[in-house]
Amino acid sequence: MKNCLLNYFQFLLPAIFLLTSENLFAQEASDSAQATIQLSFNDRDTVRQVTAKIVRMSADGKETPVKDVEIHFYIARMYSLLPVGGDVQTTDESGSVTIDFPKDLPGDSEGNLTVIAKVEDDDALGNLESEKILKWGVPVANKALTKRALWASGANAPIPLVIAVTSMLLLVWGVIIYIVAQLFRIKKLGRV
Amino acid sequence: MSNLSITEEQEGAAIHDERTHELVADLLPKKFGTAGNLWVASLFLVVLIGGYAYYHQLRDGLIVTDMRDFTSWGIYISNFVFFVAISLVGSLVSAILKLSNVEWRTPLVRIAEIIAVSAIMLAALIIIVDMGRPDRIWHLFVYGRIQSPIIWDVIVITTYFTISVLLLYLPLLPDLALCRDSVKTNIPRWRKKLYRVLALNWKGTRSQYKIMKRAMQILAVLIIPLALMIHTVTSWLFATTYRAGWDSSNFGPYFVSGAFMVGAASVIAVMYVLRNHYHLDKYITHRHFNNMGKLLVLLSLIYLYFNINEYLVSGYKMKKVEGEQLLDLFTGSYAPIFWMVQILGMVVPIIVLLFKQGRKPLPAFIIAVMVVVGAWFKRFLIVTPTLLHPFVPIQHVPESWMHYIPTWEEWSITAASLAGALLVITFFVRVFPIVTIWEIAEERGIKLEPHLNPEVK
Amino acid sequence: MDEFSEGVLRTKTQKIIRTVEDQSDNSRRKFLKATLVTGAMVTGGLGTLEVLSEETKKETGEKIRLLSPDGKIVEVDSSVINPAIPDIPLSAHNVRDGVPGKKFVMVIDLSKCKNAGKCRKACSKMHYLPEDRSYIKIDKMQDAETTAPYWMPTPCFHCDNPPCVKVCPVDATFKLSDGIVAIDNNRCIGCRFCMVACPYSARVFNWGEEQFKITEERFEEIKTHESCSSHVKGTVEKCDFCPSKAIKNELPDCVNACPNGVFYFGDENEDVVTNGDETVRLSQLLIDKAGYRYLEELGTKPRVYYLPPANRQFPFKEVNEVKP
Numbered sequence: 001m002k003n004c005l006l007n008y009f010q011f012l013l014p015a016i017f018l019l020t021s022e023n024l025f026a027q028e029a030s031d032s033a034q035a036t037i038q039l040s041f042n043d044r045d046t047v048r049q050v051t052a053k054i055v056r057m058s059a060d061g062k063e064t065p066v067k068d069v070e071i072h073f074y075i076a077r078m079y080s081l082l083p084v085g086g087d088v089q090t091t092d093e094s095g096s097v098t099i100d101f102p103k104d105l106p107g108d109s110e111g112n113l114t115v116i117a118k119v120e121d122d123d124a125l126g127n128l129e130s131e132k133i134l135k136w137g138v139p140v141a142n143k144a145l146t147k148r149a150l151w152a153s154g155a156n157a158p159i160p161l162v163i164a165v166t167s168m169l170l171l172v173w174g175v176i177i178y179i180v181a182q183l184f185r186i187k188k189l190g191r192v
Numbered sequence: 193m194s195n196l197s198i199t200e201e202q203e204g205a206a207i208h209d210e211r212t213h214e215l216v217a218d219l220l221p222k223k224f225g226t227a228g229n230l231w232v233a234s235l236f237l238v239v240l241i242g243g244y245a246y247y248h249q250l251r252d253g254l255i256v257t258d259m260r261d262f263t264s265w266g267i268y269i270s271n272f273v274f275f276v277a278i279s280l281v282g283s284l285v286s287a288i289l290k291l292s293n294v295e296w297r298t299p300l301v302r303i304a305e306i307i308a309v310s311a312i313m314l315a316a317l318i319i320i321v322d323m324g325r326p327d328r329i330w331h332l333f334v335y336g337r338i339q340s341p342i343i344w345d346v347i348v349i350t351t352y353f354t355i356s357v358l359l360l361y362l363p364l365l366p367d368l369a370l371c372r373d374s375v376k377t378n379i380p381r382w383r384k385k386l387y388r389v390l391a392l393n394w395k396g397t398r399s400q401y402k403i404m405k406r407a408m409q410i411l412a413v414l415i416i417p418l419a420l421m422i423h424t425v426t427s428w429l430f431a432t433t434y435r436a437g438w439d440s441s442n443f444g445p446y447f448v449s450g451a452f453m454v455g456a457a458s459v460i461a462v463m464y465v466l467r468n469h470y471h472l473d474k475y476i477t478h479r480h481f482n483n484m485g486k487l488l489v490l491l492s493l494i495y496l497y498f499n500i501n502e503y504l505v506s507g508y509k510m511k512k513v514e515g516e517q518l519l520d521l522f523t524g525s526y527a528p529i530f531w532m533v534q535i536l537g538m539v540v541p542i543i544v545l546l547f548k549q550g551r552k553p554l555p556a557f558i559i560a561v562m563v564v565v566g567a568w569f570k571r572f573l574i575v576t577p578t579l580l581h582p583f584v585p586i587q588h589v590p591e592s593w594m595h596y597i598p599t600w601e602e603w604s605i606t607a608a609s610l611a612g613a614l615l616v617i618t619f620f621v622r623v624f625p626i627v628t629i630w631e632i633a634e635e636r637g638i639k640l641e642p643h644l645n646p647e648v649k
Numbered sequence: 650m651d652e653f654s655e656g657v658l659r660t661k662t663q664k665i666i667r668t669v670e671d672q673s674d675n676s677r678r679k680f681l682k683a684t685l686v687t688g689a690m691v692t693g694g695l696g697t698l699e700v701l702s703e704e705t706k707k708e709t710g711e712k713i714r715l716l717s718p719d720g721k722i723v724e725v726d727s728s729v730i731n732p733a734i735p736d737i738p739l740s741a742h743n744v745r746d747g748v749p750g751k752k753f754v755m756v757i758d759l760s761k762c763k764n765a766g767k768c769r770k771a772c773s774k775m776h777y778l779p780e781d782r783s784y785i786k787i788d789k790m791q792d793a794e795t796t797a798p799y800w801m802p803t804p805c806f807h808c809d810n811p812p813c814v815k816v817c818p819v820d821a822t823f824k825l826s827d828g829i830v831a832i833d834n835n836r837c838i839g840c841r842f843c844m845v846a847c848p849y850s851a852r853v854f855n856w857g858e859e860q861f862k863i864t865e866e867r868f869e870e871i872k873t874h875e876s877c878s879s880h881v882k883g884t885v886e887k888c889d890f891c892p893s894k895a896i897k898n899e900l901p902d903c904v905n906a907c908p909n910g911v912f913y914f915g916d917e918n919e920d921v922v923t924n925g926d927e928t929v930r931l932s933q934l935l936i937d938k939a940g941y942r943y944l945e946e947l948g949t950k951p952r953v954y955y956l957p958p959a960n961r962q963f964p965f966k967e968v969n970e971v972k973p
Contacts, residue, residue: 078751078916079900080923082930106920109750140750140918151814151824153745154337165338165347172351175414179358182407183392186365186400190393253882254839255857261782264844264854324839324854324883331819331838342818342842432816434848434947583944584803584850587788 035066037117037130048103048136050085052117053096054128065095069122073099076114076131107137211638219625219632220371222470232618235611242608245601246321254324256601262586263579263596268322270571271606274454275315275613276349276426277447277567281455282308282356283419287412296483298635299475299627303466304459305360306626310616312353318609341428348422355415361390362404362411366630369394370640383623423451430574436514437578440506446498450567453491457541457563460484462617464557466626475627478552485551488563492542499538517581525595526577529569537566747825752952753890754828755904756913756922756934757802759958762787763909763966764800771906772804775891777880782853784888785903789967798965799958802911804903805830805851805888806943806951813843813852822885828917828952829890837884844885848947852887855880890914900925909962917952 035056042049052071055063069091074081085099107113113136119128148156224232249256259266285304289297320326336343372387372394394400427447430438440446460481467476506514507522521530541559544550550559576596580586586594598606620626633640769783776784784804791798807830814824821836822843844852880886891901899905904912905925915922915931922931934940940954 075921077919077921077923077928079898079914080921080925080928082921082928106918150339151811152339153820153823154335154339157338161338165344169347169351172355172414172418175410176351176354176358179362179407179411182403183362186394186403187392189397189400189403190395253855253857257856260856261844261853262850264841322840324841324885325837328819328836328838331821331836335819335821335836337818337820340816340818340842342816342840346818429842433846434812435845579845582850583848584786585788585790588786 035125035128037071037119037128039115039117039130039132041115041132041134041136042098043136048101049098050101050115050117051096051098052091052130053094054091054119054125055095065091065093066125067091067093067095069095069119069125071097072118072120074116074118075105076116081116101136103136105137106140107135109139109141111135111137111139113137211636212633212640215629215633215636215638216370216374216640218470218472218474219627219629220374221621221623221625224622227469228618228622232615235615235618238604238611239608239615242605242611245604245608248601249321249605250326256599258592258596258599258602260589260593262582262589262593263576265322265575265579266596267572267575267598267602267606268318270575271568271609272315272319272322273426273447273571273574274568275311275318275609276423277451277454277571278458279308279311279315279352279356279455280419280423280448280451281459282359283415284452284455285459286359287415287419290408290412291416294483295635296480298631299472300459300463300480300484301363301631302360302624302626302628303462304455305356306617306620307455307458307462308356309353309360310613310620312349312356313616314609314613316349316353317612318606321605321609341425341432344425345422345429348418348425352415352418352422355411355418359408359411359415362407363628363631364390364624365392365394365400365404366396367625367628368392369396370629371625386623420448423448430578434583435578436511436517436581436583437506437574439514440502442498442502442505446502449491449495449498450570453488453495454564454567456484456488456491457560457567460488460556460560461564464553464560466621467553470626472627475632481553481556482548482551485545485556485559488556488560489542489545492538492545492563496538496542499534513581513583517577520577520581521573526573530573533566533570533573536562537570538563745823745825745831747827747829747831748892748895749826750918751827751895752917753807753895754915754917754922754931755804755890755953756931756940756956757953758911758913758924758938758956759799759801760938760956760960761909761962762800762802762911762958763963764789765908767906767908768802768903768912771902772888775902776886784851784853784886786850797958799961800965801943801955802903803849803851803943804953805890806849806949806953807890809950809952810948812846812848812949816842816846818842829892830887831889831892832885832887834881834884834886837881839883839885841885848944848949849951852885854885855882858882 035054038053038055040051040053042051050073052073054066054069054071056066057063067090070088071091072083072088073085075084082105084101084105089097089099091097101115105113112133114131114133115136116129116131118130119125121127146156148158150158150161245256257266257268282305285297285301290301320329323329332343332346336346368387368391372384372391424444424447427443431440431443433439463476463480463484466472503518503521507518509515510518520526541563544555544559549555580594580596630640632638764787766787769785769787772778772785773783778784785802787800787802789798790801807828809824809828811822811824811830814822814830817823818840819836819838821834821838822830822832824830839854841854844854894901900914900923901912904914907924910924910926913922913924913927913929913934917931920931921928922934923929934956935954938956939959940956942951942954945951
């Protein structure tokens with residue numbers, strides 16, 4: 001079990017970096033100091049804001065804000081990360097950056113969005129990342145293709161077309177069948 | 193008389209008068225002479241060569257043709273349209289002329305109908321030849337999409353074929369009985385059986401005639417809208433696309449009028465050959481050529497009207513890609529064919545046939561052949577130049593993709609299809625009377641064998 | 650990720666990568682499998698990793714160097730790489746439905762295209778196409794004699810009102826819910842009606858065996874499980890927006906291959922497109938750069954937008970025939 005855990009951390013963790021396009025772990029520690037990004041969200045009536053605060057945990061549990069660090073904000077999308085919040089800002093004295101968050105971003109079917117704050121290639125801190133899933137997106141529903149249309153499958157043809165073709169077929173072939181029946185009648189009449 | 197082998201098909205039972213004997217002897221099917229055998233042999237040869245070419249195509253794929261990604265339809269499709277066009281003549285003579293009480297149509301009805309039936313058969317065959325995966329043809333019936341114009345075409349063609357066969361068969365019944373009842377000394381047994389089975393116990397009774405004539409009336413009414421539909425739907429294979437030259441609301445009537453024109457011409461051509469070969473001068477007379485000539489003029493004028501609509505209206509606007517395509521037809525690489533088709537295939541026939549001299553049998557025959565040949569190339573001009581003018585320019589492709597010149601396989605398969613249609617007609621003429629004996633008898637007051645007399649008008 | 654060792658790393662993330670191991674001739678099954686995977690949404694990447702880690706995997710001692718996303722070289726034991734992840738049984742899923750919740754869209758920036766031809770090369774390689782055929786055509790366009798010429802790449806537009814789908818008699822080409830217009834090469838009868846119906850000349854046909862012969866050299870570069878379409882003689886093909894890449898959350902090859910960032914690709918529902926470098930909001934991009942669709946007036950509603958060739962990055966140069 002211990003061996004397993006060891007494997008897990010020593011070998012699989014790097015593999016996890018490869019596996020995931022976006023890191024699934026929040027607050028991943030870099031190899032230098034234990035700095036973390038704390039995310040907080042503020043949803044007032046008129047505006048939504050995301051605040052990211054970088055703090056460094058010292059050995060005795062004291063939090064020191066880190067300033068003048070560039071933080072990038074993203075939304076997780078299917079293929080890539082969408083930058084939000086305008087130009088990249090640096091943390092102020094309290095170690096935080098606040099950006100305005102757009103209200104019209106589509107989320108998944110329930111409106112969930114994954115908000116990510118990242119520090120990229122900082123000299124002191126290296127790479128940091130933090131993310132949070134919340135319902136700040138517009139819910140998007142993808143309707144299945146059941147609408148009747150000319151380009152739909154055969155079963156979903158427009159009703160007028162189906163009616164027109166079927167009725168014409170029945171009418172014409174009804175007559176044809178009648179005529180063929182008449183042929184049989186001719187044959188019967190001759191069998192004297 | 194002539195080279196009739198009367199001994200083969202002699203009237204056995206009581207001959208009521210000389211005229212009956214003469215009528216029957218003239219019109220019952222006759223053996224082939226040298227010319228006939230040569231004709232059949234050469235048609236078979238053409239079909240065989242085409243069969244070999246098709247084997248190539250099945251083995252190697254459609255790459256044996258000159259069709260490529262831009263010219264993805266070629267002479268198979270234009271040939272298909274040509275055959276569907278010709279097939280409308282069945283409805284023209286059997287139905288339209290009948291319902292208009294045009295009396296002189298009688299000897300031509302069966303000719304027109306067998307042309308129609310054989311044309312439809314070959315249309316179906318040639319469209320299978322054009323498919324990339326003919327082994328999957330059953331997909332059309334199992335997975336068919338009712339929204340597709342191809343499915344509409346399949347439905348209409350099948351229906352039209354069925355009605356045409358019925359229109360061919362029903363009035364054939366009394367003649368089949370005639371064949372059945374003739375004393376047959378040299379006819380092979382299979383033919384005796386064929387007549388007997390197909391004649392459906394035809395005894396010529398009043399009730400049988402009544403049923404038959406009423407059925408003919410119903411079918412005549414039914415086939416007219418169907419004939420209009422068959423070629424309109426075929427035109428929609430083109431008109432439902434966006435392509436320059438095809439994106440026209442004019443296509444339905446344009447195609448239908450062209451179809452009637454080429455159908456009428458084909459009847460003139462076939463009736464001339466049959467008349468000459470079988471000495472049917474008493475039945476297919478100068479009057480018939482005269483009247484068919486006049487009919488052909490009328491149909492050609494209607495077609496000319498739709499041609500003008502089609503070309504003048506787009507030519508007036510000269511939209512970007514459509515204009516380039518039109519220039520290609522009027523003055524570009526397709527100009528020779530285009531003007532030959534329009535002039536020799538439409539204008540000259542109209543002019544010649546306006547004169548009584550032009551409506552004599554031989555001139556009419558020559559004109560009819562010109563019309564038919566012109567019509568074949570006209571369909572080619574409808575299909576190919578449009579495909580060479582797509583919206584997206586044709587660039588960075590092999591040079592051969594910039595034009596379409598059919599390969600020998602395509603030509604021989606096309607020729608084989610035409611030979612096949614002629615073979616069907618020839619076979620029919622060999623086995624069945626090509627002129628409706630009982631109707632002629634009815635018209636001329638000739639009594640056939642008592643039980644074959646058409647008592648009921 | 651391409652520098653991996655031969656044992657291609659099969660991973661489980663949010664989607665499953667299905668190993669199409671059955672190389673039988675049955676291309677229908679291939680198609681079925683490929684698109685089944687496209688439709689699959691897998692849960693718990695981590696969970697399955699845990700499953701893996703709990704197996705008693707012996708360390709082979711053989712180390713393999715891998716590249717992590719943040720640019721670090723990491724050495725892992727080869728036992729970690731599992732080349733043959735067993736197929737997780739997928740729910741009964743209709744292959745004609747598409748990836749749920751997505752609506753793929755592409756934007757092509759004509760101001761950046763200089764006919765480098767890399768998109769065509771990558772697409773041909775991806776789909777085992779021979780030299781003279783490609784699903785993407787790059788044409789020199791010149792709207793009028795007095796206007797400037799420009800290069801325009803045209804893949805299939807996967808229209809929302811697709812004329813090709815309308816005319817198919819056997820339902821061999823069809824519209825998926827994720828916007829892709831797909832082809833079932835086992836259903837196609839080769840009538841080529843779709844080819845004449847498409848106003849953008851997007852479709853190509855397998856006229857004969859020659860058409861999709863792959864040379865020995867090209868075959869070596871091709872990873873066996875990357876096939877996106879099956880070449881069946883006598884049937885039609887076209888660009889398919891690379892669903893086998895979408896299931897791995899990867900962009901289509903043309904998007905990745907373009908050195909100038911011409912192609913943007915994304916999910917319309919997410920309102921985001923990316924060309925690998927930039928990620929932008931789709932609606933904003935189309936407004937800012939006046940996006941339009943080719944032959945809009947035909948009413949086909951294409952899913953590919955163009956950004957006009959304004960403020961060009963490169964002057965127009967007639968390049969010699971670019972070999973695919």
